[in-house]
Amino acid sequence: MRPRALLACATGLAVLLMSGCGGASSPETDSPPSPPPSAALPPQAEPAPAPTRSKPPKPPKPPLRPLPAKLPAGLVRTTGVPEAALTFDDGPDPVWTPKVLDRLKKAKVTATFCVVGTQVRKHPELVRRIVREGHQLCNHSWRHDLDLARRPVAEIRADLVRTNKEIRRAVPDAEVPFYRQPGGRWTAEVVKVARELGMRSLHWTVDPKDWAKPTAATIKKRVKRSARPGAVVLLHDGGGDRAATLAACNGVIAALKRDHGIAALR
Numbered sequence: 360m361r362p363r364a365l366l367a368c369a370t371g372l373a374v375l376l377m378s379g380c381g382g383a384s385s386p387e388t389d390s391p392p393s394p395p396p397s398a399a400l401p402p403q404a405e406p407a408p409a410p411t412r413s414k415p416p417k418p419p420k421p422p423l424r425p426l427p428a429k430l431p432a433g434l435v436r437t438t439g440v441p442e443a444a445l446t447f448d449d450g451p452d453p454v455w456t457p458k459v460l461d462r463l464k465k466a467k468v469t470a471t472f473c474v475v476g477t478q479v480r481k482h483p484e485l486v487r488r489i490v491r492e493g494h495q496l497c498n499h500s501w502r503h504d505l506d507l508a509r510r511p512v513a514e515i516r517a518d519l520v521r522t523n524k525e526i527r528r529a530v531p532d533a534e535v536p537f538y539r540q541p542g543g544r545w546t547a548e549v550v551k552v553a554r555e556l557g558m559r560s561l562h563w564t565v566d567p568k569d570w571a572k573p574t575a576a577t578i579k580k581r582v583k584r585s586a587r588p589g590a591v592v593l594l595h596d597g598g599g600d601r602a603a604t605l606a607a608c609n610g611v612i613a614a615l616k617r618d619h620g621i622a623a624l625r
């Protein structure tokens with residue numbers, strides 16, 4: 360076939376394709392018949408665009424449930440005994456978790472570790488060490504989704520189940536008695552789902568905001584100042600550089616031991 364004839368063929372095909380698309384998308388418009396290809400197209404027609412791969416359209420995400428104005432009922436916020444409890448969130452972390460565990464072992468105290476599913480998947484050996492050394496586990500969601508509690512109940516459930524499955528892949532018979540909502544952004548729905556899965560919802564009473572990277576001295580001062588009998592103290596062994604938290608560990612533990620004693624959550 361001669362080049363000119365080939366071009367005419369290709370452009371004619373392009374027009375057919377394009378008018379077919381337009382017709383399908385607006386069947387209600389009574390459009391005039393297409394002019395012949397030779398009249399409609401300039402002599403140097405551009406090639407028709409490659410057809411885009413058709414993916415099934417994603418269903419729109421349901422809107423997030425609003426956060427309640429105050430914390431929902433059913434949260435564990437104190438130990439229920441005079442002693443205080445230590446909790447460490449966002450791990451396990453290969454740098455900080457072993458060091459925190461060393462501090463706890465030396466001080467002969469146990470803590471509760473609120474672990475994130477994706478971290479558990481990466482560091483199952485650390486979950487095994489946490490359990491082996493007598494600490495408790497708490498589900499802290501699959502990927503630390505701050506909005507998880509506001510999502511559809513089925514989505515909340517799937518996230519919590521997935522995280523517990525990953526924990527039990529690391530430690531087959533692990534007990535996970537607690538769930539802690541990332542950011543403390545609780546809803547009644549997430550508390551209910553956690554309960555249905557056998558977990559109590561663990562909040563806290565003392566937050567020294569170690570995640571905002573204050574100095575170790577500030578962390579210790581904040582804990583000491585606000586800890587009351589039965590306090591649940593929130594600290595972090597993951598989610599970033601935890602050097603200050605680690606440096607504060609010995610002082611925080613000593614102060615809590617002296618003022619209240621430290622006990623495991625029950």
Ligand SMILES: [Zn+2]
Nearest residue numbers: 448449541542
């Ligand atoms: Zn967290």
